[in-house]
Amino acid sequence: MTTTTAFVDRVRRPAHLAVADLFISFFEKTIMAAILSIQNLSKQYDSGFQALKNVNLEIEEGEILALLGPNGAGKTTLISIICGLVNATSGTATVGGFDVVDEFRKARSLIGLVPQEISLEPFQTVTNALHFSRGLFGKGRDPALIEDILKKLSLWDKRDSKVVELSGGMKRRVLIAKALCHEPRVLFLDEPTAGVDVELRKEMWEVVRQLKADGVTIILTTHYIEEAEAIADRIGVIRSGELLLVEDKDLLMRRMGQRQIRIELMQPIDRIPDALASYNLEYSEEDQSLTYSYEANGERTGITALFSDLGKAGLILRDVETRQSSLEDIFVGLVEDK
Numbered sequence: 001m002t003t004t005t006a007f008v009d010r011v012r013r014p015a016h017l018a019v020a021d022l023f024i025s026f027f028e029k030t031i032m033a034a035i036l037s038i039q040n041l042s043k044q045y046d047s048g049f050q051a052l053k054n055v056n057l058e059i060e061e062g063e064i065l066a067l068l069g070p071n072g073a074g075k076t077t078l079i080s081i082i083c084g085l086v087n088a089t090s091g092t093a094t095v096g097g098f099d100v101v102d103e104f105r106k107a108r109s110l111i112g113l114v115p116q117e118i119s120l121e122p123f124q125t126v127t128n129a130l131h132f133s134r135g136l137f138g139k140g141r142d143p144a145l146i147e148d149i150l151k152k153l154s155l156w157d158k159r160d161s162k163v164v165e166l167s168g169g170m171k172r173r174v175l176i177a178k179a180l181c182h183e184p185r186v187l188f189l190d191e192p193t194a195g196v197d198v199e200l201r202k203e204m205w206e207v208v209r210q211l212k213a214d215g216v217t218i219i220l221t222t223h224y225i226e227e228a229e230a231i232a233d234r235i236g237v238i239r240s241g242e243l244l245l246v247e248d249k250d251l252l253m254r255r256m257g258q259r260q261i262r263i264e265l266m267q268p269i270d271r272i273p274d275a276l277a278s279y280n281l282e283y284s285e286e287d288q289s290l291t292y293s294y295e296a297n298g299e300r301t302g303i304t305a306l307f308s309d310l311g312k313a314g315l316i317l318r319d320v321e322t323r324q325s326s327l328e329d330i331f332v333g334l335v336e337d338k
C-alpha cells in the first residue's frame with residue numbers, strides 16, 4: 001500500500017536534481033496539503049434541482065470523516081463530483097493537490113470508491129476481480145499486494161471462489177478490496193453497512209479501523225448515527241445540499257452529553273428568584289416546572305448547589321426527572337431546524 005513513508009523514501013532517492021524538484025513539488029502537493037479540499041462546491045442538476053450549495057470542506061490525511069444526512073441530502077452527489085462521476089456547477093475539489101476536473105487521472109488514481117450497491121461480476125473469482133480492478137487504473141499486476149489486501153479483509157480463503165458463491169458480507173468486503181487494489185490514499189464508502197446485520201456492521205467497522213491504521217483517509221456516508229459514533233474522527237452533517245457542520249466527534253459527543261433536569265414545583269412562580277439566576281433555568285408556566293441543563297461529562301454538574309439553592313429560595317419540589325439528549329436528538333434537531 002502506498003504510504004506517506006513510501007513517498008518520502010522515493011523523494012530521498014532521486015538521481016538528478018531536476019527530478020528531485022519534480023518529486024518535491026509532487027511531495028508538497030500530495031503531503032503538505034489537506035488530502036481532500038473542497039471549495040465553494042455547488043451542483044444544480046439539469047432539472048434545476050440544487051443538490052449542493054456552496055460546500056467547503058478540508059480533510060486531513062489519515063482521518064475518518066462520517067457524513068451524516070437524511071435521504072436526498074446530497075451525500076452521493078458530493079462523492080460523485082469528487083470521483084468524477086458528476087460535474088459540479090461551480091467550485092473546486094482537489095485530491096492530494098490534484099484538481100478533480102483539470103487533473104482528473106491523477107486525482108482519480110488516489111481515490112478508492114466503494115459504492116452503495118453491490119456491483120460485481122458474479123462468475124469472476126475474487127482474485128481475478130481484484131487484478132482486473134487494478135488493471136483498470138493502468139497499474140501492473142502485483143500478486144503480493146492483492147494477497148495482502150485479501151488477507152487484511154479476511155478473504156484469502158475465498159480467493160478462488162466465484163463472487164456468486166459468497167455471502168452478502170463477503171461481497172461487501174470484496175467491494176472494499178477492489179477499491180483498494182490501485183493503492184488509493186482516500187477511500188469513499190457510500191453507506192457501507194446499509195441493511196446489514198449488527199454483527200456484520202461491527203466487522204465492517206473493524207475493517208475501516210484497520211484501513212485507517214494503514215494510513216488510508218476514509219470518508220463514509222451513513223444513516224446510522226451509532227456508526228459515526230463508533231468509527232469517525234469527525235462528523236459532518238449535510239441537509240438539503242448544505243454542510244451544516246463539521247466537527248470533531250469527541251467535541252460533538254460532549255455536546256451530546258448535555259443533560260437536563262426537569263423540576264416540577266408544588267406552586268407556580270411569577271419569576272425565577274434572583275438567587276437562582278446563575279443556573280440559567282427555564283421556567284414553564286404550563287407545568288410549573290424549572291429545567292436545568294448541564295454537561296453530563298463536566299467535572300462539576302452544579303446539581304448539589306442547585307438543589308440547595310432551590311431550598312434556600314423557598315421552592316418546594318413536587319417531582320424531578322432527568323433526560324439526556326442523544327446524538328440522534330442533536331442530529332434530528334440539526335437537520336430539521338438549522
Ligand SMILES: Nc1ncnc2c1ncn2[C@@H]1O[C@H](COP(=O)(O)OP(=O)(O)OP(=O)(O)O)[C@@H](O)[C@H]1O
Pocket residue numbers: 045046047049051069070071072073074075076077078
Ligand atoms: N441526476 C439527477 N437529476 C436530478 N436530480 C438528482 C439527480 N441525482 C440526484 N438528484 C437529486 O439530488 C438530491 C441529492 O441526491 P443524493 O443522491 O446526492 O442524496 P443522498 O444524500 O446521497 O441521499 P441518500 O441518503 O438517499 O442516498 C436528491 O433530491 C436527488 O433526487
